[in-house]
Amino acid sequence: MTRSMRLRCMLSLAFSLLLVPGVAPAGVAESANDDMSAQAASPQPFSARYRLEVSGWPNATIDHQLIRESGHWQSRMKAAIAVARGNERSRFVITPEGARSVNYASGYSLLGIGGDYRLGSDDLADRPDRQTALFELSRRAVNGDCRQGAECRLVYQDHRGREEILDYRVLDREHLQLPAGEFDAVKVEVIDRETPDRQMIFHFHPELPGLLLAVDYRRDGKRSSRLSLTSLDVKSR
Numbered sequence: 001m002t003r004s005m006r007l008r009c010m011l012s013l014a015f016s017l018l019l020v021p022g023v024a025p026a027g028v029a030e031s032a033n034d035d036m037s038a039q040a041a042s043p044q045p046f047s048a049r050y051r052l053e054v055s056g057w058p059n060a061t062i063d064h065q066l067i068r069e070s071g072h073w074q075s076r077m078k079a080a081i082a083v084a085r086g087n088e089r090s091r092f093v094i095t096p097e098g099a100r101s102v103n104y105a106s107g108y109s110l111l112g113i114g115g116d117y118r119l120g121s122d123d124l125a126d127r128p129d130r131q132t133a134l135f136e137l138s139r140r141a142v143n144g145d146c147r148q149g150a151e152c153r154l155v156y157q158d159h160r161g162r163e164e165i166l167d168y169r170v171l172d173r174e175h176l177q178l179p180a181g182e183f184d185a186v187k188v189e190v191i192d193r194e195t196p197d198r199q200m201i202f203h204f205h206p207e208l209p210g211l212l213l214a215v216d217y218r219r220d221g222k223r224s225s226r227l228s229l230t231s232l233d234v235k236s237r
Contacts, residue, residue, distance in 0.1 A: 045235035090131035104129035135210040167191040
């Protein structure tokens with residue numbers, strides 16, 4: 001693989017590692033959210049920075065913002081590595097049924113050459129984009145919409161509008177020591193029966209929906225990549 005291809009792949013990995021498609025096993029229940037409006041933790045604006053470490057590749061920095069503007073929430077991420085850059089941004093609203101996407105845009109640039117992708121309200125009518133899906137996944141985990149140990153499912157779409165399925169379960173909480181400080185974390189395991197040798201664990205902040213604390217990806221029992229929170233600035237509502 002050439003260096004330019006590695007940089008391009010790294011940018012894609014920086015975003016795609018955050019939400020990976022799971023296999024659709026029979027009998028997986030949708031997350032219960034009948035009481036979501038009563039249980040839901042209130043979103044709060046924040047600015048965060050993560051470090052993505054992948055074995056054999058240079059580290060990537062990811063900046064993440066959740067902001068409130070004109071009645072909508074916006075999730076923005078941008079990744080940078082050497083001469084390559086990428087970004088994603090999503091606008092969504094929170095309804096009694098969960099987070100609903102309004103629009104989405106993403107793009108990348110490698111040595112000045114890149115591509116851009118957009119999804120409008122019609123494209124997002126049935127499934128959220130992956131930035132909104134990341135917020136929704138953390139919201140469900142934090143609020144207990146997916147019971148601990150149960151198998152739940154989140155259907156979303158990638159940057160090109162293709163359907164993806166994420167099967168997951170909420171595990172016990174864990175205390176983490178990160179560059180940004182010490183945190184209690186809600187653990188969520190991605191279920192993928194096609195590749196049982198691979199494991200992905202999300203660690204979400206228990207009070208700030210949308211905020212990642214860490215993501216671990218293991219293969220054959222060894223950690224091959226890790227995303228960790230390096231700085232956090234929580235804004236007033």
